[in-house]
Amino acid sequence: MTFFMSETTGKKPGPEFNSEFRTMLEELFRWRRDVRHFQTTPIDPKLLNNLISIAALAPSVGHSQPWRFVKVETEKSRALIRANFERANAEALAGYTEERAQLYATLKLHGLDEAPVHLAVFQDTKSHLGDGLGAKTMPETLTYSVVGAINILWLAARSHGIGLGWVSILDPDAAKDDLGIPKHWKLIGYLCIGYPKEDQDMPELHRTGWQKRLEISNFIIER
Amino acid sequence: MTFFMSETTGKKPGPEFNSEFRTMLEELFRWRRDVRHFQTTPIDPKLLNNLISIAALAPSVGHSQPWRFVKVETEKSRALIRANFERANAEALAGYTEERAQLYATLKLHGLDEAPVHLAVFQDTKSHLGDGLGAKTMPETLTYSVVGAINILWLAARSHGIGLGWVSILDPDAAKDDLGIPKHWKLIGYLCIGYPKEDQDMPELHRTGWQKRLEISNFIIER
Numbered sequence: 003m004t005f006f007m008s009e010t011t012g013k014k015p016g017p018e019f020n021s022e023f024r025t026m027l028e029e030l031f032r033w034r035r036d037v038r039h040f041q042t043t044p045i046d047p048k049l050l051n052n053l054i055s056i057a058a059l060a061p062s063v064g065h066s067q068p069w070r071f072v073k074v075e076t077e078k079s080r081a082l083i084r085a086n087f088e089r090a091n092a093e094a095l096a097g098y099t100e101e102r103a104q105l106y107a108t109l110k111l112h113g114l115d116e117a118p119v120h121l122a123v124f125q126d127t128k129s130h131l132g133d134g135l136g137a138k139t140m141p142e143t144l145t146y147s148v149v150g151a152i153n154i155l156w157l158a159a160r161s162h163g164i165g166l167g168w169v170s171i172l173d174p175d176a177a178k179d180d181l182g183i184p185k186h187w188k189l190i191g192y193l194c195i196g197y198p199k200e201d202q203d204m205p206e207l208h209r210t211g212w213q214k215r216l217e218i219s220n221f222i223i224e225r
Numbered sequence: 226m227t228f229f230m231s232e233t234t235g236k237k238p239g240p241e242f243n244s245e246f247r248t249m250l251e252e253l254f255r256w257r258r259d260v261r262h263f264q265t266t267p268i269d270p271k272l273l274n275n276l277i278s279i280a281a282l283a284p285s286v287g288h289s290q291p292w293r294f295v296k297v298e299t300e301k302s303r304a305l306i307r308a309n310f311e312r313a314n315a316e317a318l319a320g321y322t323e324e325r326a327q328l329y330a331t332l333k334l335h336g337l338d339e340a341p342v343h344l345a346v347f348q349d350t351k352s353h354l355g356d357g358l359g360a361k362t363m364p365e366t367l368t369y370s371v372v373g374a375i376n377i378l379w380l381a382a383r384s385h386g387i388g389l390g391w392v393s394i395l396d397p398d399a400a401k402d403d404l405g406i407p408k409h410w411k412l413i414g415y416l417c418i419g420y421p422k423e424d425q426d427m428p429e430l431h432r433t434g435w436q437k438r439l440e441i442s443n444f445i446i447e448r
Binding site for chain 2: 072097098168191
């Protein structure tokens, strides 16, 4: 990495990223996956804390830092979340019919049993950090800030060969009860974290035929 | 970058990221900023399309790919968005008093006038891609998927020395009218993109004293 002095201010040196780094960064984006197949190998607690620290480098509206990270470690808490998933998944399966229901039932949609780390990430909706700046007309950007932190955590984990799976098949309010979380915290993501059983560069739902990846040209318009 | 064969399957080679890459990746996270001070230098349209393609490598619930990218290029569209900001910002300023109002008024909160690229990012709320998988109990994860794409775009841009500023001080429904966007699309982020006037590793709101960065230990609990 090389450093340069900004021509504009002459004050702030910043890193300059080269093409080799950009190539590897794109590889990181391509090989980040929603992982549901984990090894049970533990994650070093110091490394986990380091990953959470890095996650907090995410952008947050008004610098509000609304992320709250809950390490779900007890057998009891994990069993309650597992049961929560089973109820939500049975309900989801009931919403599909025929071939689609059959395919859904074959999909592995979580790694709750094997992943050594469960991390529930919340938004503290009553925090006054940031004093509401940027969040008056679009208060949902506070929620989005927590989503950003999860995305940074995801990438940082993958750079260490660690996989992350986001379990969204949960009743979020029941999950708060399951974990004894204050009512004014909002569940954003329940994450399984651990070393993956295999690496993949295509989403599992693409490979299983549930939903193919589309060309980006479908998603760009001009105004 | 080295490649290895997964021990578990023997089928899927994946990239292994080394400590040098991880160091640079953390630098990227540290030096990604919400940029409001832009040079007017144009962005190569091919590079912009490439960045949008990379953004679409983001995770999406059920592989739903709900992101829609709108390049806001006409004078008329940009003027309407600029006026939208002015109204929303005047209302926001009116919500602060005394010293806080004085400080707020001095902050530069957008780069709408200088940034060569305006990109409005929407969620198509009626898309059937992904067929609702993972989004029954937490449909908001469809929205979060678009937020993830914006975060990937932000990092990819910074790796090219390009800055991004997320303008959230807008009336999102009026913005849809401003741009002639279908009612069933939801504005997630309005982005200014361009080469920054300076590099920074601390958020502008930290440096100006609006909101300091807190230690991560404030944000971690166990259950």
